[in-house]
Amino acid sequence: MSSGQPPIQGIPKPQVKALNCPKCGAAITLRALGQAISVVCPSCHSILDAKDPNLRILQEFNKITSIDPPLIPLGTRGKIRGTDYEAIGFERRNIKIEGVRYHWHEYVLFNPYKGFRYLTEYQGHWNDVAICKELPIIDSRFSIPLEANYFGELYKHFQTGDANTDFVLGEFPWEVRVGEQARVTDYIHPPRVLSSERMSNEITWSIGEYIYGKDIWSTFHLPGSPPQGVGIYENEPSPFNTNITSVWKAFGFFAIGLLALMIGFDAGSKKEPVFHSSYQLNRGEPKGEGSFVTNTFLLGGRTSSVEVATSAGVQNDWIYVNYALINQDTGQAWDFGREVSFYSGYDSDGSWSEGKQDDTVVVPSVPPGKYYLRIEPEADASHSTIVYTVDVKRDVPVTAFYGIGFLALLIPAILVTWRSVSFERSRWSESDHPPSPIFNTENS
Amino acid sequence: MFKKLYLIYGILVLGSVAYAEYRGLSLDSMNQLKNVPKSVRDNPGSYRSVYSSYHHYTGGK
Numbered sequence: 001m002s003s004g005q006p007p008i009q010g011i012p013k014p015q016v017k018a019l020n021c022p023k024c025g026a027a028i029t030l031r032a033l034g035q036a037i038s039v040v041c042p043s044c045h046s047i048l049d050a051k052d053p054n055l056r057i058l059q060e061f062n063k064i065t066s067i068d069p070p071l072i073p074l075g076t077r078g079k080i081r082g083t084d085y086e087a088i089g090f091e092r093r094n095i096k097i098e099g100v101r102y103h104w105h106e107y108v109l110f111n112p113y114k115g116f117r118y119l120t121e122y123q124g125h126w127n128d129v130a131i132c133k134e135l136p137i138i139d140s141r142f143s144i145p146l147e148a149n150y151f152g153e154l155y156k157h158f159q160t161g162d163a164n165t166d167f168v169l170g171e172f173p174w175e176v177r178v179g180e181q182a183r184v185t186d187y188i189h190p191p192r193v194l195s196s197e198r199m200s201n202e203i204t205w206s207i208g209e210y211i212y213g214k215d216i217w218s219t220f221h222l223p224g225s226p227p228q229g230v231g232i233y234e235n236e237p238s239p240f241n242t243n244i245t246s247v248w249k250a251f252g253f254f255a256i257g258l259l260a261l262m263i264g265f266d267a268g269s270k271k272e273p274v275f276h277s278s279y280q281l282n283r284g285e286p287k288g289e290g291s292f293v294t295n296t297f298l299l300g301g302r303t304s305s306v307e308v309a310t311s312a313g314v315q316n317d318w319i320y321v322n323y324a325l326i327n328q329d330t331g332q333a334w335d336f337g338r339e340v341s342f343y344s345g346y347d348s349d350g351s352w353s354e355g356k357q358d359d360t361v362v363v364p365s366v367p368p369g370k371y372y373l374r375i376e377p378e379a380d381a382s383h384s385t386i387v388y389t390v391d392v393k394r395d396v397p398v399t400a401f402y403g404i405g406f407l408a409l410l411i412p413a414i415l416v417t418w419r420s421v422s423f424e425r426s427r428w429s430e431s432d433h434p435p436s437p438i439f440n441t442e443n444s
Numbered sequence: 445m446f447k448k449l450y451l452i453y454g455i456l457v458l459g460s461v462a463y464a465e466y467r468g469l470s471l472d473s474m475n476q477l478k479n480v481p482k483s484v485r486d487n488p489g490s491y492r493s494v495y496s497s498y499h500h501y502t503g504g505k
Contacts, residue, residue, distance in 0.1 A: 246447050254454040258461065265465045291488040305468030324491060326480050336474035364470035374488050398464070400471050405461040409454055416446055 021046060031075075031088045031110060036171035040089075042074070047178070050171060068092055071121065071222070072107055074170045078219035080128060085109035085117055087220070089170035095161040095184065108172055116173050119216065120208065124226065125233035126216050127193060127208035136187075136194055136205060148187040148194050150207065155187030155194045158234050158431045163197070186234060190427075193235040210235050232426045240420035251413045258405050265397045274299060275392035281319065281377045283385045291376035296328055299368055299394050306366045307396040308373075311358035312340040312388035318355075319386050322376040327369045334363045340388070362398055 019028045026043030030036060036050040070090040077086045089108030094101050104122035106129075111117070118129040136150040148155040165180040183198040191210035196203055210233065213226025229236070275297040281290070299306060312319045318341035326333040338361055344353035379386055425435045463469075484491045 240446070247450055250447065250450055250454060254458060257454075257458050261458065261462055261465070265462075291491070293485055293488050303468060305470055324477075324480070324484075326484065328482075328485070331479040331482065333477040333480040334474050335477055336472070361472045361474075362468075362470035363472075363474065365468050372485065374484060374491055376488070395468065398470060401461045401464050401469075405457050408457045412450060412453065416450075 021048065031086060031171060035110070035115070035173060036088070037174050038168075038172045038176040040169045040171075040176075042169065045169065047168060047176060049175075068103075068105075068167060070105065070107065070169065071227070072119070072216070072220050076220050076222070078216075078221070080109065080117060080219065083111050083114050085111050085114075087119075087170075089172045089176075090168070091165055091172070091176065092167035093163050093165050095163045097159075097161055103166075108170065110171075118206070118208075119211075122233065123231065124213055124229035125236060126211045126213055126226075127235070128211045129195075129206050129208040132194070132205035132207050145185055145187070150194050153189055153192075155189045155192070157433070158186045158188045158193075158428075160185040160432060188235045190235045191237040208235070210237055231430075232423060234427065234430065236427070238420060238423045238427075240416055240423060244417055244420050247413050247416055251409055254409045255406065258402055258409070262397070262399070262402045269304075269397045270301060270395040271397075272300075272394040273391065274394050275373070275390070278387060278389045279375070279377070281379055281383070281386045281388065283383065291322075291374060294373045294375065294390070296370045296372045297392065299366055299371055301368060301395060303365050303367045304395040305398065306363040307360055307391075307393040308338075308363060309358065309360045309391040309393070310338050310340055310388060311391075312386055314340055314342050314357060314386060316343050316345070317341070317383055317386065318380065319383075319388055320378040321388070321390075322374075322378070323361075324374040325363055325366070325371055326374060327367075327371055329369055332367075334366070336361060336363070362396060 019030065020026065021028055021041040021044060023046045024041065024044040026041055028039060028041055028048070030039060030050060039048050039050040040046070041048060070087070072087045072090075074087050074090060077084055079085070086109065087107050088110045091106050091108075092103055093106060094103045096102075102122070104120060107119040107121075109117040109119060116131075120127045120129055132150065134151065136148040136155070138145055139147040139149070145157045145160065147157065161184055163182050163184045165176065165178055168176050168178060180199070185196045185198075187194040193208045193210075195206050195208065197206070213229065216222070217224075217226045275294065277294060306325065308323060308325070310321055318339060320337060320339045322335075322337045324333050324335045338359045340357060340359050341355040342353070342357045343355055344351070346352070373390065373392070375390065377386075377388070428435050480491065
């Protein structure tokens with residue numbers, strides 16, 4: 001949409017006719033000449049028959065417009081879907097649901113060639129509405145409407161209620177009345193809404209599309225900013241919904257990629273054993289300071305990881321080993337300590353165990369070269385003889401990265417799904433088909 | 445919009461995992477030192493580990 005304020009050259013201006021209100025004498029301008037059925041006096045708000053040359057009064061209505069003035073002043077022009085329209089009518093309607101009356105506004109737009117179009121506004125949510133070109137096919141069960149099919153698109157039933165007109169202003173293509181009642185049924189397929197209005201034996205179908213207030217303001221060059229939308233409207237497009245399936249598809253694609261990486265790196269890593277030796281920490285040997293160094297071993301290939309595995313046959317005991325992996329030539333060292341402890345027993349709950357008799361640690365990014373280990377074992381002062389084995393492997397994969405990567409991919413997908421589901425639940429909570437609560441708190 | 449961001453994010457995650465694996469990175473904590481004297485080879489006790497005197501678990505259930 002774009003602006004269309006003054007009449008565009010080449011496009012004829014709607015024919016106007018000036019008359020006077022038979023009740024108060026105020027000047028009335030008929031814009032949709034020959035097409036409007038009713039016109040409301042802007043001064044005393046009497047509803048007049050626009051077809052009657054003498055403007056017969058259909059209904060007197062003295063309520064002050066200033067209570068709820070139209071946000072788009074009548075006579076304002078704007079371009080919708082490439083066509084210039086002028087706002088010529090305004091009505092306020094309400095619907096009572098569970099004892100609460102909800103009000104919304106409808107604007108009648110007119111173009112002498114294209115005819116009438118409507119804008120509806122409810123708490124800052126707007127819809128661009130046109131009369132249906134074809135009758136939708138309704139699927140209902142036990143006279144409860146479920147779905148409507150319009151041009152092959154399925155619309156889910158949202159709400160049915162009795163709408164009342166409580167204020168009118170301007171011109172209308174039907175015989176408008178304050179207090180007019182219609183049975184309104186809405187079916188949604190966001191961002192579209194399909195509505196039927198039944199008045200006595202006549203049913204009118206209209207199709208609406210959600211439109212943002214800022215676009216209305218821009219189209220009609222309205223001053224200030226549009227009112228913020230309150231809550232989630234029935235056909236408001238979800239900012240998340242369209243992405244959910246594709247996000248999960250992308251997640252699946254990345255998960256497969258992660259698996260392929262894991263298989264690839266696992267197959268490609270050498271896992272080359274470069275050192276193996278067993279040691280013994282004898283009973284009563286002093287705690288600490290029993291340090292020694294191993295023979296040198298060669299770490300070949302490119303800069304990669306080194307795994308140091310310690311296993312000890314401890315039983316209700318522990319051993320702590322201070323390690324330093326030292327490059328014989330450069331003096332570069334990685335200093336770390338590892339504990340191996342294992343406890344088990346039996347109590348009133350049954351048997352239990354805690355800890356492990358082996359431990360592995362991965363030293364990161366170790367350049368190739370000749371290395372040795374400085375080992376300093378520690379144990380409890382009253383320890384029994386502990387035999388422990390040290391194994392060193394070159395270039396081992398770290399599976400934890402894949403777990404972290406998987407979680408990093410999963411969490412945003414879950415979050416966006418959760419937000420989408422919350423959005424849809426909020427939308428449908430206002431419908432005739434509210435979703436069942438996720439957590440039933442009634443019994444708590 | 446989110447899908448595009450997620451695609452970029454996913455590629456970064458996969459790239460990071462591949463980089464970490466290729467470079468041989470690790471999640472284990474350790475202290476890296478430079479220029480450890482060669483005398484450690486002959487006198488291991490002269491080297492002071494930053495992890496010595498660690499408070500060990502001595503319990504069980």
